[in-house]
Amino acid sequence: MRVLGVDPGLTRCGLGVVDGAPGRPLRMAAVGVVRTAADDGVGARLVAIERGIEAWLDEHRPEAVAVERVFSQHNVRTVMGTAQASAVAILCASRRGLPVHLHTPSEVKAAVTGSGRADKAQVGAMVTRLLRLDAPPKPADAADALALAICHIWRGTATGRLQQAVAAHAHPRG
Amino acid sequence: MRVLGVDPGLTRCGLGVVDGAPGRPLRMAAVGVVRTAADDGVGARLVAIERGIEAWLDEHRPEAVAVERVFSQHNVRTVMGTAQASAVAILCASRRGLPVHLHTPSEVKAAVTGSGRADKAQVGAMVTRLLRLDAPPKPADAADALALAICHIWRGTATGRLQQAVAAHAHPRG
Numbered sequence: 001m002r003v004l005g006v007d008p009g010l011t012r013c014g015l016g017v018v019d020g021a022p023g024r025p026l027r028m029a030a031v032g033v034v035r036t037a038a039d040d041g042v043g044a045r046l047v048a049i050e051r052g053i054e055a056w057l058d059e060h061r062p063e064a065v066a067v068e069r070v071f072s073q074h075n076v077r078t079v080m081g082t083a084q085a086s087a088v089a090i091l092c093a094s095r096r097g098l099p100v101h102l103h104t105p106s107e108v109k110a111a112v113t114g115s116g117r118a119d120k121a122q123v124g125a126m127v128t129r130l131l132r133l134d135a136p137p138k139p140a141d142a143a144d145a146l147a148l149a150i151c152h153i154w155r156g157t158a159t160g161r162l163q164q165a166v167a168a169h170a171h172p173r174g
Numbered sequence: 175m176r177v178l179g180v181d182p183g184l185t186r187c188g189l190g191v192v193d194g195a196p197g198r199p200l201r202m203a204a205v206g207v208v209r210t211a212a213d214d215g216v217g218a219r220l221v222a223i224e225r226g227i228e229a230w231l232d233e234h235r236p237e238a239v240a241v242e243r244v245f246s247q248h249n250v251r252t253v254m255g256t257a258q259a260s261a262v263a264i265l266c267a268s269r270r271g272l273p274v275h276l277h278t279p280s281e282v283k284a285a286v287t288g289s290g291r292a293d294k295a296q297v298g299a300m301v302t303r304l305l306r307l308d309a310p311p312k313p314a315d316a317a318d319a320l321a322l323a324i325c326h327i328w329r330g331t332a333t334g335r336l337q338q339a340v341a342a343h344a345h346p347r348g
Contacts, residue, residue: 042276043268046261050269070254080244080257087220087258088265094217095224102216 004062005148006089007141010036010045010081014141017060018149026150028131030060031142049085053092065093066152069102103151111151123147178236179322180263181315184210184219184255188315191234192323200324202305204234205316223259227266239267240326243276277325285325297321
């Protein structure tokens with residue numbers, strides 16, 4: 001299963017593609033960041049993010065997209081940009097019929113480090129280890145995007161199995 | 175000048191097209207709402223909003239788009255949907271090279287009623303009067319979209335003139 005993880009942001013939108021399945025080694029296919037200039041208008045920045053994500057979807061052909069779930073209890077200015085960038089990522093994936101899953105930051109941290117309160121360094125260290133990289137991906141947004149993809153491969157599949165089991169139980173003759 | 179006003183929302187995205195210029199009578203060209211079902215996923219809802227806005231841009235060919243500026247001090251769940259829908263509106267307009275302007279709710283209320291603290295009924299009544307309609311447009315999101323377009327025709331043009339004056343002053347020989 002190939003997953004594109006998106007750590008949304010107007011200034012830096014982290015992107016990471018991971019191949020894997022639960023119980024199998026993970027493989028990083030690509031990692032990077034779409035950057036936009038703070039002195040551009042929000043419209044130009046959203047268009048640039050759309051182009052960047054479209055190019056990644058074209059090139060890497062993921063089967064699913066995992067996007068960080070945005071909460072509004074953080075800094076007001078930052079959270080609006082994050083919500084807007086995440087909307088563009090969700091839109092690009094959904095337009096192609098790709099399944100989109102949202103994971104909270106604590107779900108992602110718990111998935112890759114075992115603790116929902118892990119710090120950036122710990123997430124970066126585990127992403128490096130799990131993907132057998134030489135050094136932690138930089139900037140942190142890129143590492144977070146890979147962590148999202150890993151979280152989705154592990155959690156998403158488990159959730160999928162659980163849903164299948166529940167559905168089978170609910171419709172035993174279905 | 176023809177302006178599309180967008181009152182962004184996931185459940186109801188208000189759209190209103192107004193023709194006008196400062197000091198001239200205003201004319202409503204179109205008003206409506208794009209609705210999406212609450213039980214659809216956010217991706218499907220954003221795709222539906224994109225399609226709706228694209229259809230309006232194709233049909234009505236506005237020269238500018240005015241979108242309500244979203245603040246995050248309101249209800250957490252609502253504001254995220256509003257921010258996502260507004261991102262789609264900004265993206266659709268910017269992709270076509272249309273100028274996008276954001277106006278705060280109090281700017282819009284002040285423009286059409288004279289008070290930044292006017293209530294929905296007052297805004298609806300003034301929109302009805304200014305556009306010489308038989309009754310206030312419903313739902314309120316549709317009336318708010320028309321108010322945004324009116325606000326932009328009056329304020330946007332004033333701002334444009336001010337910017338031209340400042341630019342002319344800064345570069346007197348330019």
